[in-house]
Amino acid sequence: MSTSTRQPRVVVVGAGFGGLRAIQALKNAPVQIIVVDRRNHHTFQPLLYQVATASLSPADIAKPIRSILRGQDNVRAVLMTEALSVDPTEQILHTDAGPIPYDYLVLATGARHSYFGRDDWEPYAPGLKTLEDALEIRRRVLSAFEEAERTEDDTERDRLLTFVVIGGGPTGVELAGALGEISRYTLAREFDRIDPTWARIFLFEAAPRILPSFPESLARKATTYLNQVGVQVRTDTFVTEVDDAGVVAGDRRFEAATVLWAAGVAASGIGKTMDVELDRAGRILVQPDLSIATYPNIFVVGDLAVLDGPDGKPYPGVAQVAMQQGRLAGANIRRRTAGQPAQAFHYQDKGNLATIGRNRAIADIRGFRLAGFGAWLVWLWIHIFFLIGFQNRLRVAFQWAWSYFRFDRGARLITSTGYDRTKEIV
Numbered sequence: 001m002s003t004s005t006r007q008p009r010v011v012v013v014g015a016g017f018g019g020l021r022a023i024q025a026l027k028n029a030p031v032q033i034i035v036v037d038r039r040n041h042h043t044f045q046p047l048l049y050q051v052a053t054a055s056l057s058p059a060d061i062a063k064p065i066r067s068i069l070r071g072q073d074n075v076r077a078v079l080m081t082e083a084l085s086v087d088p089t090e091q092i093l094h095t096d097a098g099p100i101p102y103d104y105l106v107l108a109t110g111a112r113h114s115y116f117g118r119d120d121w122e123p124y125a126p127g128l129k130t131l132e133d134a135l136e137i138r139r140r141v142l143s144a145f146e147e148a149e150r151t152e153d154d155t156e157r158d159r160l161l162t163f164v165v166i167g168g169g170p171t172g173v174e175l176a177g178a179l180g181e182i183s184r185y186t187l188a189r190e191f192d193r194i195d196p197t198w199a200r201i202f203l204f205e206a207a208p209r210i211l212p213s214f215p216e217s218l219a220r221k222a223t224t225y226l227n228q229v230g231v232q233v234r235t236d237t238f239v240t241e242v243d244d245a246g247v248v249a250g251d252r253r254f255e256a257a258t259v260l261w262a263a264g265v266a267a268s269g270i271g272k273t274m275d276v277e278l279d280r281a282g283r284i285l286v287q288p289d290l291s292i293a294t295y296p297n298i299f300v301v302g303d304l305a306v307l308d309g310p311d312g313k314p315y316p317g318v319a320q321v322a323m324q325q326g327r328l329a330g331a332n333i334r335r336r337t338a339g340q341p342a343q344a345f346h347y348q349d350k351g352n353l354a355t356i357g358r359n360r361a362i363a364d365i366r367g368f369r370l371a372g373f374g375a376w377l378v379w380l381w382i383h384i385f386f387l388i389g390f391q392n393r394l395r396v397a398f399q400w401a402w403s404y405f406r407f408d409r410g411a412r413l414i415t416s417t418g419y420d421r422t423k424e425i426v
């Protein structure tokens, strides 16, 4: 007589930084894993702005989820489908492809842009979260230079050559710096009727300074570097209107053909489909072991989770937190299935980095502060190291070396993206 019992089923929703690490932490565990993601690829989001600004191609920073998990036998299915809601009482995940029962659920669906109640701004000011977003931004930026070359109208040319980035966090700073570099160096000698260095780039930040997660001295350095590539940084400046022709910021109107949003994020909407406690950004409150108090077989990690650190502040929405939480959630499921107690999350902060333009960065690594070329080398090494896939690392290292020595950006193609956010449900 067979004594075999069914292995517990772990459903992981989202194969971003957190979800992937949870799956990998369950390698060889006696469980069956089902992976659900609306996309077929994992995206290395910290380098999205390089795709948006034509330095890298989409395939350099993304990899099919199937191929990443190919060697893991207990992954029984990878389903490209939208997770719609969770029924925690019946232990069912509802998806576009039908219901999926689970014994353990890992929610790692991350965050998306938030326009602070002004969703009508989104068509005029796209944010940067996915490869589709990056390609749309690339299309708009490159098209603006092409249209400026064509137009006979001086006022329209000024508008086309005005770029606005809203939000002075790391994403806004990196985007603005790359735009400065494109106009000052990459495109500088490629047009006949316009001079791309005429481009005006504004970075608007509502707070008194940019980069609030960095020490003030490094934020000041970053402002200097931005100024050097032609970016005008305006702090204490609220954007109160965005439309198809520009923005109102502070008490002035700026006519700008390209406006980019880097000002706010909110958690993915899946938390709202359950009767669980959420914070104002829609993140799910979790226990120190990363499970939900009322549903201990549901773990939440990364940008979707909120948990206070020892200083009483929530852990930040960064890749390191998501990866470490994913690893712990996987390990805790393994412990639970073996009848052992789960462990609490302890974050190892490995530092904070942001890059500006071609060869400058700022780094705050456990109190050790660095700015300039040295910080950029650290940034370079870390990003190549953490990229998923040897082939991607090689390609990106080559691209960066090429653009460093040649001031070139190889991915300057204007393509249509089929950009349609309405298909994203939660």
Ligand SMILES: Cc1cc2nc3c(=O)[nH]c(=O)nc-3n(C[C@H](O)[C@H](O)[C@H](O)COP(=O)(O)OP(=O)(O)OC[C@H]3O[C@@H](n4cnc5c(N)ncnc54)[C@H](O)[C@@H]3O)c2cc1C
Pocket (backbone or CB within 6 Å): 013, 014, 015, 016, 017, 018, 019, 036, 037, 038, 039, 041, 042, 043, 045, 046, 047, 048, 049, 081, 082, 083, 084, 108, 109, 110, 111, 128, 129, 170, 171, 268, 270, 301, 302, 303, 304, 317, 318, 319, 320, 322, 353, 425, 426
């Ligand atoms: C432009 C940009 C730059 C960044 N730069 C840095 C940086 O330099 N350093 C750093 O540490 N962090 C950076 N971050 C933050 C970091 O990328 C996030 O903190 C991290 O990705 C969070 O990981 P996650 O697993 O929670 O979610 P994600 O990595 O966002 O993964 C979520 C996954 O869930 C899937 N998904 C979402 N909703 C559904 C659904 N309903 N159904 C099915 N699948 C779904 C998505 O397709 C995605 O694969 C950056 C983020 C962005 C957007």
